[in-house]
Amino acid sequence: MTGTPQESKALAEHFFRQEYAKMVSVITxxxxxxxxxxxxxxxxxxxxxxxxxxxxxxxxxxxxxxxYTVAKNKALNLLKRDQYLLQYKNQVxxxxxxxxxxxxxxxxxxxxxxxxxxxxxHPAISQESQVSLMLKTLCGLGIGEIxxxxxxxxxxxxxxxxxxxxxxxxxxxxxxxxxxxxLEERLDTVLKTIFLLFNEGYSASKGDRLIKYELxxxxxxxxxxxxxxxxxxxxxxxxxxLSLMLLNASRFEARVDQxxxxxxxxxxxxxLWNQALISRGLRHMxxxxxxxxxxxxxxxxxxxxxxxxxxxxxxxxxxxILNMYDALASFDKSPLVQLNRAIALARVRxxxxxxxxxxxxxxxxxxxYHLFHSTLADLYVETGEFSEAIIRLEKALQYVKVDSEVEIxxxxxxxxxxxxxx
Amino acid sequence: xxxxMAFIYTEGDHMAEMSPEEQQLHVxxxxxYIQGLMQSxxxxxxxxxxxxxxxxxxxxxxxxDAPFNETKEIIGGYYHLVGESLEEVADIIKADPxxxxxxxxxELRPIRVVDGIN
Numbered sequence: 001m002t003g004t005p006q007e008s009k010a011l012a013e014h015f016f017r018q019e020y021a022k023m024v025s026v027i028t029x030x031x032x033x034x035x036x037x038x039x040x041x042x043x044x045x046x047x048x049x050x051x052x053x054x055x056x057x058x059x060x061x062x063x064x065x066x067x068y069t070v071a072k073n074k075a076l077n078l079l080k081r082d083q084y085l086l087q088y089k090n091q092v093x094x095x096x097x098x099x100x101x102x103x104x105x106x107x108x109x110x111x112x113x114x115x116x117x118x119x120x121x122h123p124a125i126s127q128e129s130q131v132s133l134m135l136k137t138l139c140g141l142g143i144g145e146i147x148x149x150x151x152x153x154x155x156x157x158x159x160x161x162x163x164x165x166x167x168x169x170x171x172x173x174x175x176x177x178x179x180x181x182x183l184e185e186r187l188d189t190v191l192k193t194i195f196l197l198f199n200e201g202y203s204a205s206k207g208d209r210l211i212k213y214e215l216x217x218x219x220x221x222x223x224x225x226x227x228x229x230x231x232x233x234x235x236x237x238x239x240x241x242l243s244l245m246l247l248n249a250s251r252f253e254a255r256v257d258q259x260x261x262x263x264x265x266x267x268x269x270x271x272l273w274n275q276a277l278i279s280r281g282l283r284h285m286x287x288x289x290x291x292x293x294x295x296x297x298x299x300x301x302x303x304x305x306x307x308x309x310x311x312x313x314x315x316x317x318x319x320x321i322l323n324m325y326d327a328l329a330s331f332d333k334s335p336l337v338q339l340n341r342a343i344a345l346a347r348v349r350x351x352x353x354x355x356x357x358x359x360x361x362x363x364x365x366x367x368x369y370h371l372f373h374s375t376l377a378d379l380y381v382e383t384g385e386f387s388e389a390i391i392r393l394e395k396a397l398q399y400v401k402v403d404s405e406v407e408i409x410x411x412x413x414x415x416x417x418x419x420x421x422x
Numbered sequence: 423x424x425x426x427m428a429f430i431y432t433e434g435d436h437m438a439e440m441s442p443e444e445q446q447l448h449v450x451x452x453x454x455y456i457q458g459l460m461q462s463x464x465x466x467x468x469x470x471x472x473x474x475x476x477x478x479x480x481x482x483x484x485x486x487d488a489p490f491n492e493t494k495e496i497i498g499g500y501y502h503l504v505g506e507s508l509e510e511v512a513d514i515i516k517a518d519p520x521x522x523x524x525x526x527x528x529e530l531r532p533i534r535v536v537d538g539i540n
Binding site: 016020047 | 437438440442443444445446448449450452453457468470498499
């Protein structure tokens with residue numbers, strides 16, 4: 001009854017999560033997308049086996065190979081079961097003859113993860129289900145983690161997953177990349193969903209900050225899979241999106257204060273910006289500068305890069321940013337673009353002109369859009385029109401729901417009143 | 423020095439419901455705990471047990487084996503420990519980080535010795 005644990009090596013950060021995701025994609029290739037949950041069960045079982053062995057006997061020298069061998073055997077055993085043997089005869093043979101090294105080669109894993117990505121973003125699946133399915137199968141997040149990132153219940157996330165898997169089955173989605181005629185269109189959907197995933201993580205709304213940051217990193221990782229894949233070498237949009245997310249993510253720490261409130265760019269402590277992410281983001285900018293077509297992500301990435309490379313808020317290249325917003329406004333008429341354009345306009349041509357532009361816009365913007373009023377209030381403070389600023393802040397107050405934000409606006413009103421007295 | 427057996431009962435399926443990230447945390451924490459005890463000499467061995475097996479029973483006339491009767495609680499592993507007293511070893515068990523991630527039950531039993539002889 002003696003035994004000494006082997007010299008235990010440490011596991012890489014997120015090892016289980018990443019291996020879970022890789023194995024699910026690779027095994028799905030053998031079972032088909034209609035049985036993606038079977039692949040998930042096999043992987044879950046594999047991890048359960050790893051847990052009980054590793055906690056008692058230490059982590060093996062090559063944990064990845066350990067997992068892949070167990071997963072391969074479990075998958076084969078299932079494929080060989082009577083009810084499946086006929087249906088999966090070919091798969092059994094290929095899997096049986098292939099070594100773990102070929103089934104789980106890096107290239108193969110990347111291929112299968114991309115196939116999975118396109119399947120998760122199938123147009124027949126609703127966008128919120130696409131995001132949940134990606135987080136579950138491609139990022140290895142648990143249902144509870146996804147729920148806390150979206151501030152919703154486990155039950156809701158579970159429903160979305162069930163619906164998404166049903167759609168994969170009913171639409172008979174194949175585990176292949178779309179052909180060249182539909183590749184670009186489908187790529188657009190994939191990028192849009194990844195960007196949504198990133199923005200869920202990036203939004204300053206309440207929620208588990210750690211998990212939210214993980215969402216940002218996962219969105220970056222998924223985009224890197226696309227950027228590094230040979231089939232997508234000719235497209236510049238993935239690099240543009242990657243740049244944008246890296247540059248934005250660099251400000252993750254700085255844009256929220258200790259109490260969890262959003263800190264506007266003007267007040268951010270720039271020493272908190274993550275320089276490693278900035279330089280990665282700028283490196284991918286080089287590819288998009290050579291791009292023929294300029295799209296949404298190219299413009300947003302360029303704007304973000306101007307901010308990232310500015311020493312201070314005041315010394316930012318605002319005329320260049322204003323140009324970019326003009327280009328953006330030509331195809332994106334959303335109030336958020338107009339609002340951001342007005343902020344740049346104020347820096348280039350003065351707050352009076354920006355106020356004029358925003359007032360012209362007012363009838364097109366829903367009254368409940370509180371950022372509109374609070375931006376306007378900022379500009380009125382700059383021009384010294386404090387009573388106008390108070391009117392706007394009070395309007396914003398009607399629509400702000402989060403307590404801490406209400407508090408901040410109250411403080412700004414008090415500051416304006418102070419100014420009026422003096 | 424006395425010796426002890428600790429039987430680790432698993433209840434329900436909570437390990438399977440943990441996310442991969444939580445499972446990794448579990449392996450690292452519990453693995454580190456076991457290794458630490460091994461190195462300090464407080465633990466002689468520790469192994470997981472399969473959840474299936476057989477039950478062998480009978481007397482000299484008839485010994486039969488039957489499938490192991492699965493119950494709700496099942497021994498999933500054991501620790502063989504060394505310590506001065508039950509209390510000391512109980513404190514070691516209470517520090518098992520597995521308790522951080524779900525309901526567990528560990529039964530601690532001194533290995534029987536006859537005073538003055540063993």
